[in-house]
Amino acid sequence: MSTDWIDRETALQRLGVRSQTLYAYVSRGRVDARPDPADPRRSLYRAADIGALTDRRARGRKASAVAQSAIAWGEPVLASAITTIAGGRLWYRGRDAAELAQTQTLEAVARLLRGGHGAVLKSVERTAPPALDDGKARLFAALAARAAAEPPARGRAPLALALEGGGLLDLVADAVCGGLGTGPIHQRLAAAWGQPSAADPIRRALVLLADHELNASTFAARVAASTGAGLSAAALAGLCALSGPLHGGMAARVWNLLEESRRIGPAATVEGRLARAAPTPGFGHPLYPEGDPRAEALLTACPPTEDLAALLGAVESGTGERANIDFALVAMAEALGLPRDAPFLLFAVARSAGWIAHAVEEGSGGRLIRPRARYVGPAVGV
Structure with missing residues (x-):
């Protein structure tokens, strides 16, 4: 297995979290995942993303560190009622963009x-x-x-x-x-x-x-x-x-x-x-x-x-x-x-x-x- 990608057990061990938390990171786009070529029923996780999360936890919640990490694919930085990305879908004011594109x-x-x-x-x-x-x-x-x-x-x-x-x-x-x-x-x-x-x-x-x-x-x-x-x-x-x-x-x-x-x-x-x-x-x-x-x-x-x-x-x-x-x-x-x-x-x-x-x-x-x-x-x- 490439060192760029790690299995679920390794990811959980490095993060020190439960499976539900790992899946939440994936759904929010903070951890990239892909099917395991050896077993499509399992997923692999990008090691760099896991490392970035562990580094952030090690830094703690210092305001400057939180703000810096928010700039690059991080936490939301301002409120908006226009568009969101949730559940792997793009939503315009609560409506699925792919469905809107049909008509x-x-x-x-x-x-x-x-x-x-x-x-x-x-x-x-x-x-x-x-x-x-x-x-x-x-x-x-x-x-x-x-x-x-x-x-x-x-x-x-x-x-x-x-x-x-x-x-x-x-x-x-x-x-x-x-x-x-x-x-x-x-x-x-x-x-x-x-x-x-x-x-x-x-x-x-x-x-x-x-x-x-x-x-x-x-x-x-x-x-x-x-x-x-x-x-x-x-x-x-x-x-x-x-x-x-x-x-x-x-x-x-x-x-x-x-x-x-x-x-x-x-x-x-x-x-x-x-x-x-x-x-x-x-x-x-x-x-x-x-x-x-x-x-x-x-x-x-x-x-x-x-x-x-x-x-x-x-x-x-x-x-x-x-x-x-x-x-x-x-x-x-x-x-x-x-x-x-x-x-x-x-x-x-x-x-x-x-x-x-x-x-x-x-x-x-x-x-x-x-x-x-x-x-x-x-x-x-x-």
Whole structure:
């Protein structure tokens, strides 16, 4: 058995807890688990996760240590009524996101996420997006221009913010599409990419991506909103965080994995990464030990091509890791003939709905998100 994974008895011994506590750690995403290849009825647990928990217990509950551990997949750090992850499922205001994806549009889910101020409102006047060739560049430019001219959100009526939020979602979609359009956003994106038959899978993906609790980009959006900044500024902060390769930019690494698999074969790709102890982009998720339900829903609705299916099988059998939403987005783009940057752009358009909802919720609290740093630099005189 690999030393990276340990059996239940070893995990319980190291933690000094009962089985129920270990299972609770797994359900909360604090300990990663996978089936034992030698006996699928049993589970193995990631040794690094067990070690992190034992280290935390050894440090005790010192406030600075608790706060530091909360930043990275740790305990909740703020209250929200919008989204949660529980029982291995994603929930939007108490409704299963995968079930919503079967029938709902992004616009409807955006209203749901905004909560009590989510009624269908009369659309506001729209302006043409910036005349740039790249969808990502248009999106950054459009949000930046609007953020520069937009008044602060603090003190404004909830209904006004709801109206502004709906218009902002249209602005984001128009920027990605490269022009003003009519009809549901998923149909506009499909038409802009020259694949009108892809509208329904795009709709499903948008709903599944609309929010994901307090991820990095949403936290960035909430920090901006806590200062009283406008909704566009909060969305721009979220977009900046999303663009990183460890968040919305992960799709580029999945494309590279696919290209590697096509060159040397799926099995050799997996074996090489295991030998280098290199991560496999697009697989595994700390919050979903039993598999990402968003990926499952999207891969079921839009099955992968033969080569992507072969890669999927090789990774799952070789590592025990299940596909996550990043792999599913690349698989969908490949199967439907969408542009290479479609996964990121879909992510950005969809998650804008969540950023807006979180910005409105955070702004209503009237408090500034301002954590303290635990200084570890050269000694200072006091």
